[in-house]
Amino acid sequence: MKLNKFIPRVVLLCLFVQTAVAQQKSVLTREYITPVKILWQDGDVRNSERLLQPGIGQGDLANRNVIILNNTKGGKKASILLDFGKELHGGLEIVTGMWGGGNTPRTIRVRYGESASEAMSSIGEKGATNDHAIRDFKTLVPWLGKIQLGESGFRFVRIDLEDESAELQLKEVRAIYTYRDIPYLGSFKSSDERLNKIWQTGAYTVHLNMQEYLWDGIKRDRLVWVGDLHPEVSTLSAVFGYNEVVPKSLDLSKETTPLPGWMNGISTYSMWWIIIHYDWYMKNGNLPYLKEQKTYLNGLVKQIVSRVGADNKENMDGTRFLDWPSSENPKGIHAGLQAMTVWSLATAAKISVLVEDKETEALCQLTLNRMKGYVPDANNSKQAAALMAIAGITTADKANKEVLSVGGAKNFSTFYGYYMLEAKAQAGDHQGAIDVIREYWGAMLDLGATTFWEDFNMEWVPNASRIDELVPAGKVDIHGDYGAYCYVGFRHSLCHGWASGPTAWLTEHVLGIKVMAAGSKVIKVTPHLGDLQFAEGTFPTPYGLVKVKHTKLANGKIKSVISGPKQVKIIR
Structure with missing residues (x-):
């Protein structure tokens, strides 16, 4: 006697779904x-x-x-x-x-x-x-x-x-x-304990936000913000290697944003979705997963291109946003959006080759070719200058000399600080970037931080109280008395994953570990110790750990000891 002879199929289906839901297990x-x-x-x-x-x-x-x-x-x-x-x-x-x-x-x-x-x-x-x-x-x-x-x-x-x-x-x-009870596979140790602690703090900040999905904040912004994911995913890749929370979060963003919508209502966040997918593929090499994005990517590229005018300038609708500290600089935002458009289309072209979409590749290249003729003014925005350097709209040397290096850590931001550091490295100013990391992210540690914050301003430091003490008489409450925009006072998140950029940066530029081929099958190691006497650490690949140790000799030259899985080609 068959059960489904007596029970309607729709009832069986409901029972199956209910059982599946009831059997869900937490990854936490x-x-x-x-x-x-x-x-x-x-x-x-x-x-x-x-x-x-x-x-x-x-x-x-x-x-x-x-x-x-x-x-x-x-x-x-x-x-x-x-x-x-x-x-x-x-x-x-x-x-x-x-x-x-x-x-x-x-x-x-x-x-x-x-x-x-x-x-x-x-x-x-x-x-x-x-x-x-x-x-x-x-x-x-x-x-x-x-x-x-x-x-x-x-x-x-x-x-x-x-x-x-x-x-x-x-x-x-x-x-x-x-x-998530997962091992810290990546590591960083140098002759500067301050940098070591900054690396670890960035890693821990992202780890706390790796809940069912990859959040931006664990108190406030317990959401998947796609742009904010980019520095988080960069840190996650340097520390944990592959983790299912990344594709799960990327897929959620796609599923909840049917075109012609912008992810999180922000045009740049849809652009970040493209860039993250390519970076994730380079680290992990999952081509079938990348091919699953083909149809959506095709439509998204057409949507981005349609917002580039005949004058070759971006004209994005939706929320025009880079990060909060830059939000009162419309010229800087335009320059940043122009750079993001170029960067995302150049990345989409690379993905299109991989997924065999000649139509999308051709559209990207056509638009990129005509956008080359326009160079916007960064208007002293470090955010815009960094993006313009990364996108190749301006030279990194020019961006660093005229904007990024002015005032040291002044006008840095926790989110776009990562791209400012990247642009400084591209300009060869590794020592300047190391100095900023010590000054800017280190200042949060000096104030009692165990995770990095949603925003931070060097002007907050004088006479500020630590977060791990009740505010002494005559001191300023670093948490309650500062903040702006959506994070005034205690609404300000003190654990925000987008602030973790130095962790990824120190791995890539001080340890010098850079992925050169899909699936981390080729790793180039070019250390930049600056004033450090040594730096050592590990980097997770799908095949195991790449290990490096760099020591500065008396003559200033660097001695490197490097090892890795046999499946990974290491070049210097």
Whole structure:
């Protein structure tokens, strides 16, 4: 007797779909993190230091070693601020004890913060929000039980007992760290510990954003922003090699953006989609996957070309955007868009050859040939000057001398800083780029950062407080008092993947590891140590690790020891 003789096919299909959905498994790992410091407490709080002891996630009847928060009528609320030592993505687990007066649940208020001052803020104060993730909320906690709460990006957690004339006993408070449990295959170590820490911080910033999809931020902007993916994917490739989160995120962007739409509503972001696909192919060599993009790419190229006027100037609609710090420079934006149009069409032409689309290749080349006759003014925009150099619209030497090197790290940005560094390297100014990395990204570390931020301005540094302290009298709150555009004050994300560019740059230009053939089958190694005495590290390929060690000799020459998989040809 056959089952489908009695059950309609549509019912069988529904049962199959429901079973498939029910069997989905998370790619993410949960780890429990104990706080490392009690940063502040107020009201009647006793034995708080016990929260710094590792827990087991289980209540018990012994009711020993509990932390007591006690509220008296008319008195201060019992409150505590915990520091977990580094930025995390995830939530909070609270294990409670047996308070007297019955088993009534207690009401607490929980506030997550990427800075200590954000965890002390209320919604609406200095831009504090619950956008994208709820980071400020009230909830009940059980008597003699356990509860797991919330999900956001945070390092600090404040807990307040809200009930009047009540006692709360806490046995444990742990962060639930949610992440992809994958090895750091790439590495970087040099004679400068500051650069080493910057490389590692950029890698960790992207790692935190590798959730179900590749996000731009873990507190705010828990979304797939395609342009922002480019530096993230560059870092991810240098650190982790292949990971399914990249094609998964690229495919989501395509599926949610039917033409003639622009990805995320921004013309350059659709252009970045093209560039990422080519870079990803060069690193991993998956031609069948690249061919899956053929139809969409054909339509997208026609759409881009249709926005290039008879005067050979771009005339993009949608949001005209490079990055936030450049958004008030329309001439600079035009120059950047012109460069992005050239760069993306040149890349689309390369892809078209690979996927055997002669029509798209010819259209790209025809448009590129006529765009060569127009060179826009960067209008002192470091963003535009960098893109123009990369796209070949101007020389890297000119861009570096006249714009990029002016003022050192002044007017750098966390997103487009990567392309500024790339253009400086193209101009041969590797030492200048290393100096900027130390100054600009290093300044965030000096202020207590464990991940890199959505934006940063060197003008914020004087008299600024660290993010891992309550703001001292006379100091400026680096988190709450700064920020602009969509990231004013505490809305500012302090873990933004687009800021990770130095990690990819140090691997490619200081270690000198550059992919020359699809699938990383040919690697060229040309180190640029600048003032470093040595630099060593690894780079993941589909066949294994390429390993390099460069040492500067007494005569200034560099001795290199290089090895790699037999499938990878290494040239110098």
